[in-house]
Amino acid sequence: MKKPRIVILGAGYGGMMTTVNLQKMLGTNEANITLVNKHDYHYQTTWLHENSAGTLHHDRTRIPIKDVVDFNKVDFVQDTVVSIKADEKKVQLENGELEYDYLVVALGFEPATFGIKGLEENAFMITNINSARLIRDHIEYNFARYNNENEERPELLTIVVGGAGFTGIEFVGELANRVEELCREYDIDRDQVRLINVEAGPTALAGFDPELVEYAMNRLEAKGVEFKLGTMIKECTEEGIIVEKDGEQEEIKSKNVIWAAGVRGNSIVEKSGFEVNRGRVPVRDDLRAPNDDDVFIIGDCALVFNKETERPYPPTAQIAIQMAETTAANLKALVRGSHELESFEPDIKGTVASLGEDDAIGVVFNGKKLYGWRAVFMKKIIDNRYLFKLGGLGLVLKKGKF
Ligand code: FAD
Ligand code: NAD
Numbered sequence: 001m002k003k004p005r006i007v008i009l010g011a012g013y014g015g016m017m018t019t020v021n022l023q024k025m026l027g028t029n030e031a032n033i034t035l036v037n038k039h040d041y042h043y044q045t046t047w048l049h050e051n052s053a054g055t056l057h058h059d060r061t062r063i064p065i066k067d068v069v070d071f072n073k074v075d076f077v078q079d080t081v082v083s084i085k086a087d088e089k090k091v092q093l094e095n096g097e098l099e100y101d102y103l104v105v106a107l108g109f110e111p112a113t114f115g116i117k118g119l120e121e122n123a124f125m126i127t128n129i130n131s132a133r134l135i136r137d138h139i140e141y142n143f144a145r146y147n148n149e150n151e152e153r154p155e156l157l158t159i160v161v162g163g164a165g166f167t168g169i170e171f172v173g174e175l176a177n178r179v180e181e182l183c184r185e186y187d188i189d190r191d192q193v194r195l196i197n198v199e200a201g202p203t204a205l206a207g208f209d210p211e212l213v214e215y216a217m218n219r220l221e222a223k224g225v226e227f228k229l230g231t232m233i234k235e236c237t238e239e240g241i242i243v244e245k246d247g248e249q250e251e252i253k254s255k256n257v258i259w260a261a262g263v264r265g266n267s268i269v270e271k272s273g274f275e276v277n278r279g280r281v282p283v284r285d286d287l288r289a290p291n292d293d294d295v296f297i298i299g300d301c302a303l304v305f306n307k308e309t310e311r312p313y314p315p316t317a318q319i320a321i322q323m324a325e326t327t328a329a330n331l332k333a334l335v336r337g338s339h340e341l342e343s344f345e346p347d348i349k350g351t352v353a354s355l356g357e358d359d360a361i362g363v364v365f366n367g368k369k370l371y372g373w374r375a376v377f378m379k380k381i382i383d384n385r386y387l388f389k390l391g392g393l394g395l396v397l398k399k400g401k402f
Helices: 013-025 045-053 129-146 166-185 210-222 267-271 317-335 373-399
Strands: 005-009 032-037 041-043 062-064 074-078 081-085 090-093 096-099 102-105 109-111 158-162 194-198 225-228 232-236 240-245 248-253 256-259 263-265 295-297 350-354 360-364 368-371
Touching: 005 013, 013 032, 013 074, 013 102, 013 317, 013 373, 041 045, 045 129, 045 166, 062 373, 081 267, 102 317, 129 166, 129 256, 158 166, 158 240, 158 248, 166 194, 166 210, 166 225, 166 350, 210 225, 210 360, 210 368, 232 256, 263 267, 295 317, 317 373, 350 373, 360 373, 368 373
Parallel strands: 005 032, 005 102, 032 074, 102 295, 158 194, 158 256, 194 225
Antiparallel strands: 041 062, 081 090, 090 096, 109 263, 232 240, 240 248, 350 360, 360 368
């Protein structure tokens, strides 16, 4: 009998964990598994704010795919997905085409720019290893330029981060530490640097525990972060940003604008004809696409609702990893001829956010609040636990945080 072809698109949290689980669950005589990814490495998106700030080298964040995927059991194709032709059961790549019997779409997120003028052209965005390296080098270059200019150019030392969601807050936390190092390196007085976090809503980290939000803001302000709350970014230009607060517009001049104000699912999914809501596909309970029994959509490309609150779960690595477990189990069932598939039940263990490497906040185990070193420690446990699931103790020792 012909072996079913399983094709997995994207080697992020969702795609890697599906692959690693399947290579353990299925024999090589049961299915042909193919993993497709743009790069020959997997990266931990959850560490990209550190790489972008320059507080952690990007080689700590990326892991060669060959180090965790068994190429005797899985075909790896390094290529870029262009589109999914679900009616033909084919995937168009930049350099070829793949046919599948079962498809797993795990292509991750893109920044959501909400049509704001000039953002795409003038702002930096934390999306992958390449963009993180660029942000790190760009900021450092502007610090290096400062004392080489013949006139005062404070915009070189003004860093603007758009959005005070978890990404924006974690990023300014890293930057606050990094700015101290850059000032020492380039003989710059810390008072000349502005690190501004602009948030449209009335508070940072909307919906998170207010006491922890206050702790985070106080700690970050003490490290020199200026918060501009209730302030919406309206436009980004070559000179900086235009913001609006209470109907009044203001220009903030900056050569370092980083947009971290929201994400959507990879646009390839929408362009391929799947019905989306904010770029994410509202999947069935078993994580299959609404009208396609052979396509699983997981991670940041999928939209799953919390049945109690009727609100969507936020796109997180935690959920992407859990979705991968359900997807691998369901693929195993389908390959072995069963049609009884598991329903996906997220098991949210909490949320922990870093405020630089030396501080953090979190809520874990049904409401226990953590801050300071306890939260830092918990974040390391979460990160190392993922590495253990992916590649065992060896990977934890190689890439873990201690
Ligand atoms: P990703 O992990 O983003 O992987 C997508 C993969 O697809 C990538 O390898 C990419 O290279 C590949 N790809 C994309 N397009 C193509 C293409 N066209 N062709 C081929 N390959 C392609 N969540 C948490 O739970 N905890 C955290 O602490 C946390 N911190 C975060 C910090 C930051 C800075 C950011 C940006 C996000 C954070 N998140 C966190 C959210 C989390 O990172 C995402 O929810 C998670 O990465 C989603 O996993 P995924 O598998 O869907 O996509
Ligand atoms: P988000 O949507 O959570 O936050 C974006 C923020 O930007 C919001 O507060 C929004 O009000 C603000 N914003 C939007 N438009 C704006 C504008 N024009 N001007 C100013 N502010 C504007 O997005 P995110 O922070 O990128 O997070 C994406 C996902 O990743 C979320 O699900 C988040 O939970 C997850 N994440 C988790 C962690 C963690 O668990 N430690 C860390 C990072 C990200």
